[in-house]
Amino acid sequence: MFQVLAADSIKEEGLQPLLEQDGIQVHIGSVDSASIDLQKIDALIVRSATKVTSELLDRMPSLKIVGRAGVGVDNIDIAEATKRGIIIVNAPDGNTISTAEHTFAMMSALMRNIPQAHASVKNGEWKRNKYIGNELYGKTLGIVGLGRIGSELAKRARAFGMSVKVYDPFLTMERAEVLGVQLSSFDEVLAETDIISVHTPLTKETKGLLNEKTLSQTKKGVYLLNCARGGIIDEIALAHYIEKGHVAGAALDVFEVEPPGDHPLLKLDSVITTPHLGASTKEAQLNVATQVAREISTFFENKPVANSINLPAMSKEIYEKIQPYHQLAKEMGKIVSECHNKGISELTATYSGTAAELETSFLTKALLAGFFENRIDVKVNEVNAIHIAKERGIMVGEKVTGNSFGYANTITVKASGDGETFTARGTYIEHYGPRIVSLDGFNIDFHPSGNLLYIQHMDRPGVIGHVGKVLGDHEVNIATMQVGRKEAGGEAIMVLSFDRPLPDEMVDKLKSLQDIVTINSIIL
Ligand SMILES: NC(=O)C1=CN([C@@H]2O[C@H](COP(=O)(O)OP(=O)(O)OC[C@H]3O[C@@H](n4cnc5c(N)ncnc54)[C@H](O)[C@@H]3O)[C@@H](O)[C@H]2O)C=CC1
Numbered sequence: 001m002f003q004v005l006a007a008d009s010i011k012e013e014g015l016q017p018l019l020e021q022d023g024i025q026v027h028i029g030s031v032d033s034a035s036i037d038l039q040k041i042d043a044l045i046v047r048s049a050t051k052v053t054s055e056l057l058d059r060m061p062s063l064k065i066v067g068r069a070g071v072g073v074d075n076i077d078i079a080e081a082t083k084r085g086i087i088i089v090n091a092p093d094g095n096t097i098s099t100a101e102h103t104f105a106m107m108s109a110l111m112r113n114i115p116q117a118h119a120s121v122k123n124g125e126w127k128r129n130k131y132i133g134n135e136l137y138g139k140t141l142g143i144v145g146l147g148r149i150g151s152e153l154a155k156r157a158r159a160f161g162m163s164v165k166v167y168d169p170f171l172t173m174e175r176a177e178v179l180g181v182q183l184s185s186f187d188e189v190l191a192e193t194d195i196i197s198v199h200t201p202l203t204k205e206t207k208g209l210l211n212e213k214t215l216s217q218t219k220k221g222v223y224l225l226n227c228a229r230g231g232i233i234d235e236i237a238l239a240h241y242i243e244k245g246h247v248a249g250a251a252l253d254v255f256e257v258e259p260p261g262d263h264p265l266l267k268l269d270s271v272i273t274t275p276h277l278g279a280s281t282k283e284a285q286l287n288v289a290t291q292v293a294r295e296i297s298t299f300f301e302n303k304p305v306a307n308s309i310n311l312p313a314m315s316k317e318i319y320e321k322i323q324p325y326h327q328l329a330k331e332m333g334k335i336v337s338e339c340h341n342k343g344i345s346e347l348t349a350t351y352s353g354t355a356a357e358l359e360t361s362f363l364t365k366a367l368l369a370g371f372f373e374n375r376i377d378v379k380v381n382e383v384n385a386i387h388i389a390k391e392r393g394i395m396v397g398e399k400v401t402g403n404s405f406g407y408a409n410t411i412t413v414k415a416s417g418d419g420e421t422f423t424a425r426g427t428y429i430e431h432y433g434p435r436i437v438s439l440d441g442f443n444i445d446f447h448p449s450g451n452l453l454y455i456q457h458m459d460r461p462g463v464i465g466h467v468g469k470v471l472g473d474h475e476v477n478i479a480t481m482q483v484g485r486k487e488a489g490g491e492a493i494m495v496l497s498f499d500r501p502l503p504d505e506m507v508d509k510l511k512s513l514q515d516i517v518t519i520n521s522i523i524l
């Protein structure tokens with residue numbers, strides 16, 4: 001039974017795709033619930049409260065996938081999860097509208113002193129002069145980060161008669177034109193706008209983007225908004241600029257540490273705040289819970305997830321196209337690992353024809369996962385394959401060639417190490433299946449599956465008969481047999497397939513036969 005833990009008060013209604021699926025058990029609780037055995041949890045769903053640290057991952061050895069019911073993944077140690085082969089998925093757009101609406105509401109409230117006026121009336125006061133505000137109409141809004149939320153905010157600001165200047169280094173002029181915003185430099189946004197709202201992820205580039213120095217470049221009387229992540233605006237610098245009257249006010253939905261506790265910004269009248277409520281609507285919570293539940297259900301069915309942070313994004317159509325090559329690459333990785341049973345310092349994958357038109361990095365990762373499968377104790381998959389190779393000092397290369405050796409496509413794998421090299425080539429033939437067409441320079445043709453024996457031998461009369469006798473003596477039936485050689489009387493190979501695993505003593509007996517060079521047993 002696949003065990004899912006939904007933490008952080010995930011909206012239960014959104015978990016329906018998981019609750020309806022056979023073979024999945026959903027636990028609602030937290031990583032600290034005494035009743036939940038973390039060791040057995042395969043999938044974890046979180047919002048922002050649970051911190052997915054390496055310590056937590058240590059306590060969850062079965063974990064395969066983390067679903068973030070929201071956008072920001074800064075509460076997840078992505079590097080550590082990736083190292084362990086754990087897939088991270090998020091719900092990128094389920095809360096966009098809610099967060100953009102919340103930001104807009106915060107901007108309006110900030111400009112019209114609504115929270116302060118509300119508190120004053122509730123206190124029995126009626127101070128109409130004290131709470132004179134500013135119109136949004138005609139003002140210039142600066143947006144830093146014009147992604148999903150920034151774009152929705154821009155549309156709403158334009159509808160209210162505001163001009164919008166945007167700084168986003170990854171934004172094209174065409175997109176800016178479509179949204180009716182002015183693409184600007186960061187310096188221009190600082191110097192030429194009346195209200196600045198940040199909508200970037202928190203990264204090492206965006207941490208402290210608005211700080212003592214950059215705040216000094218803003219207009220006197222500017223208003224600031226942060227409904228993205230605490231830390232994008234340096235909190236101490238902001239408090240300083242508000243106290244000295246340069247910044248007129250700020251609206252904050254997020255803090256560096258949440259809850260912020262006894263924070264200097266909370267003591268300032270012109271700071272309005274909410275407790276990280278950007279995504280807190282019934283609609284957004286249902287959307288994000290449903291999105292991650294669907295992703296986890298898809299993962300459980302062994303199908304490609306759509307919104308992974310640490311795997312290439314792939315549509316269902318692309319996945320269906322790549323899947324047979326992916327399977328071939330993985331099996332070739334296993335074959336090469338068994339046949340080159342030495343140390344490995346370099347592994348190169350070369351793609352041609354229709355294979356070269358696909359996401360080859362994904363295929364190379366599958367190949368590495370197959371290669372490591374029986375070599376190391378760590379679970380290796382497409383998420384951590386490159387990391388594991390690097391950690392073990394293996395150089396991984398990827399090439400594309402125009403030479404398809406007469407096939408519609410080929411994948412060629414070359415493994416080198418301990419002074420030896422082994423090369424395998426495979427192809428995928430539409431409506432026929434995967435074939436291995438060359439091993440160590442010998443032409444051959446077999447289907448890579450089941451229990452195989454790869455035998456290198458001298459091309460002499462009687463060798464095949466001797467091998468057949470040993471197999472017969474052990475009552476082992478040969479399912480298929482392929483032979484290949486480069487020249488008469490030289491070295492040759494045979495690849496035999498069987499319906500069941502082979503007894504070790506029989507393989508040892510085969511190894512002792514005359515004219516046998518090497519024997520490798522391969523299970524695919
Ligand atoms: N308060 C809340 O409850 C919520 C907060 N968020 C926060 O909002 C952030 C933005 O969300 P989305 O718009 O969905 O993400 P997004 O990925 O669609 O947009 C982020 C934008 O920031 C831009 N960007 C990245 N680095 C930048 C830099 N150094 N300078 C300027 N622009 C930069 C990117 O090019 C992108 O266009 C999330 O990362 C999350 O932290 C998201 C949802 C709810």
Ligand SMILES: O=C(O)CCC(=O)C(=O)O
Nearest residue numbers: 047048070071072279280
């Ligand atoms: O789960 C939440 O409410 C936080 C949403 C958020 O910050 C995000 O999606 O990045």
